[in-house]
Amino acid sequence: MKGEMPQLGGSAMGDVVLDDTCLFAHRNGEQIRFTRSERALLLVLSRNPHRLMQRSQLLDAIAPTQADASDRNVDFLVNRLRTKLGDNARSPRFIATQYGEGYVWIATKLPPVVPRPDPAPISRLLAIAPVVPSHDKRLADRASAVTTHMRAMIAGRLGAGETVTLLGRDDEAATQASRYVLKVSFQDNGERLDCTATLREGPSRRIIRAFRLEFGSAAMAGLVPEVERASIGIIEALQRNLAEASEGLGTPEDQPYEIRQRKASSLLSASNPNWLEKGLQLRDARTQDPGSADIALQWCLHLFARLVLTNPFIGIGRDERDEIESEIEATVLDCLPLIHTNPLLMLTAAKLLYFIDRGHLELAEDLAGRAFDRMADSAAALPVLGQLRQARGDFAAAVAFFDRGLDMADPDSAFELHMRVLKNIALLAAGDREALQVPAEFSYESPHSPPDLSVMVTALITPAGQQLPKSVTDVLIAAGHEGVRNAIEYTYMTSVRQLTSLQARANIMQGLIGHLTKLHGKTVVTPFVRIGTGLLAA
Structure with a gap:
């Protein structure tokens, strides 16, 4: 249910503001209510942060609310709390499992966030x-x-x-x-x-x-x-x-700044395949110059490309993904003290921290905002700023940034395709299907995008009640049950999990899940995607 943020005391933890009484919580204006048993468990966990709470201790907390409470009730309530808080047992932000023993509340209180005003266009x-x-x-x-x-x-x-x-x-x-x-x-x-x-x-x-x-x-x-x-x-x-302002990421220093700015936009585009091809070269460069933040962040963009440019139907294992994202996180955080005067590298760090979705949203916003102040109206900053606004649920501001990027993009360029995809995802997240009218002359089949990714974007954008192009349907059928299951997880991890609103996540995934379950059945939607989008009955 929707409601105004109450003027009561509360604790901000990630994207959730938890009422001091644990009677309810809020996320982006959406109220989350808890049952008596959930509230009792939430109180004892949140008031004992970073302490292992044995199941027996948690059982004592909920016993007054349930006459026949047992260890299984504790596990059941923890899973319900995770669902309501948008938490994930594999990558927890609130409740971590200590196997065989109990649970630990790992969320930390955040200082109040003062939103940055959207920068005005430079004329x-x-x-x-x-x-x-x-x-x-x-x-x-x-x-x-x-x-x-x-x-x-x-x-x-x-x-x-x-x-x-x-x-x-x-x-x-x-x-x-x-x-x-x-x-x-x-x-x-x-x-x-x-x-x-x-x-x-x-x-x-x-x-x-x-x-x-x-x-x-x-x-x-x-x-x-x-x-x-x-x-x-x-x-x-x-x-x-x-x-x-355009130094870094291997941009040639002897070229005019207009060309370097355009290259920076391309280098930070999600569909740039050059980072995949430069893996061995960057590995050698890091060995030769381990103190270079520029080379380290280029290596992170190579790792990022491995995650987003993989074939979605083959996918990438969760353990491998976690390992790659952990390396990205550690490397970026190590580089931060070295890049505070380089806007292009600050923007790169912001993009990577946003993508891995490990509680660094506020830091990414600060880095991107300070980078934009130095780069002014560089097109390279616009997709990152738009995604950060989208993560917070400000879809109108996100679309405005993407539109500015489209105005600055060269026709038929990789950057134009990137901005168009991002804009359509923002409109999907906002639930604005009326505005999501893809021009008939535009096709996601592009030399700048691998064919399988073009298929997935088309399936994502097309409403569930609308028929997909036959060429797209044929690919989805040929991918089989396991292939489309991988593709759903891929889409959620690359384009959806970063949004703080559960409803916005559901808005993005509904059409895709509708198409793929129609072809292969409901079991193609993995439990963590159901929980992460709130589409439990999908």
Whole structure:
């Protein structure tokens, strides 16, 4: 049932806010209620965190609520609690099993999360803002002449594709839509005109360069050479900072930043097969340079590619998946102190921490937000930001990010396909079937996607009551019971488990499960997928 978040005390644990009385909990506005026995068990577990609770102790806690309670009742109640909390016995976040002994409450309280506002689209490269005392009109006129000439110099050297705007005194709000802001302050000291220029990143406010302009004469003719010298320095600082924002992941350093940004978008795309092919090369590189965070994160992208680009009908064993994800987690966490000044690597870390779904959502949001502040409107950041908003249940914001990515994508590129798939999954999660009208001319059959993955995306997007294309149905039938069972698990692990809302998970999986159970029966849906989506009766 839906309800407003109560104004009572509570403890945030992962994506669940647990009422202090354990009478109910909330996840993304959805209320979870507990029976008397569940509440009694939840109270004793949550009030004894990280302590082994023997079955006999738990039995004592529920005995007043059940006259004939037994060890089997304890196990049954624990399974019910796991289902309601969205927990998983194999990868627990709340209740861990100590086999032969009892259970341990492993969830920890989280500090309140202050959501970051969605960044506004960037509409210009540079905004130049003169800063002059309001009472000095003569100085304001000279400042306008200086900054106008500076703008013309910078715009002429950067090229027609980059927007350089001169702001007025009251245009402070307009700086938020600028990738960089150059504030030029003026002060008239009689015989000398003091002038300082400060170049900052727009969203992050980080100072890139600050320097004085040395004017030997107050006449305009004397200002021009110094303005031109300063403009060249500003252009060099801009180009250097743009290049630094796209460093890493093996991008060539001698290419223009526009090309490097496009490559960064492709390198972070879920469908990029290059990471699979570079496995041996990256393994050797890590041996030769074990301290390189860049190479370590490239290795993690190779591991990530092994998980997402595997044939979904063959799948990957849970133990192998857990081992790979544990290596990704450990490697990324080790790299964090080394990448705090590199936005592309921070974005890579955010993507990987989000994907493995091990309680690092808040950390991933912080990394992605700070990376975006440095990268401004780079397309590479948009899919990660959209997925993080989607994980929190803000589907409108997620779709907005994906739409921005589609606007920036090259036609028929791997990045465009990636963004389109992500957008459709977000619409599915939101339950917005009306908006999910795939254009007739668009096909998920693409040279950028393995054929089996294209089949799975088509089956995922097509409503359960709508007939699949015959070519897709033929593949699904040929895959057999075990193949489609693997494919359902693959879809859940790669695209669904990261969402905090049980209903959103169910919305994504309903169509796919409907198609595949119709072909192969209900037993193709494994228990952990049923529990993780709430589709227990599917």
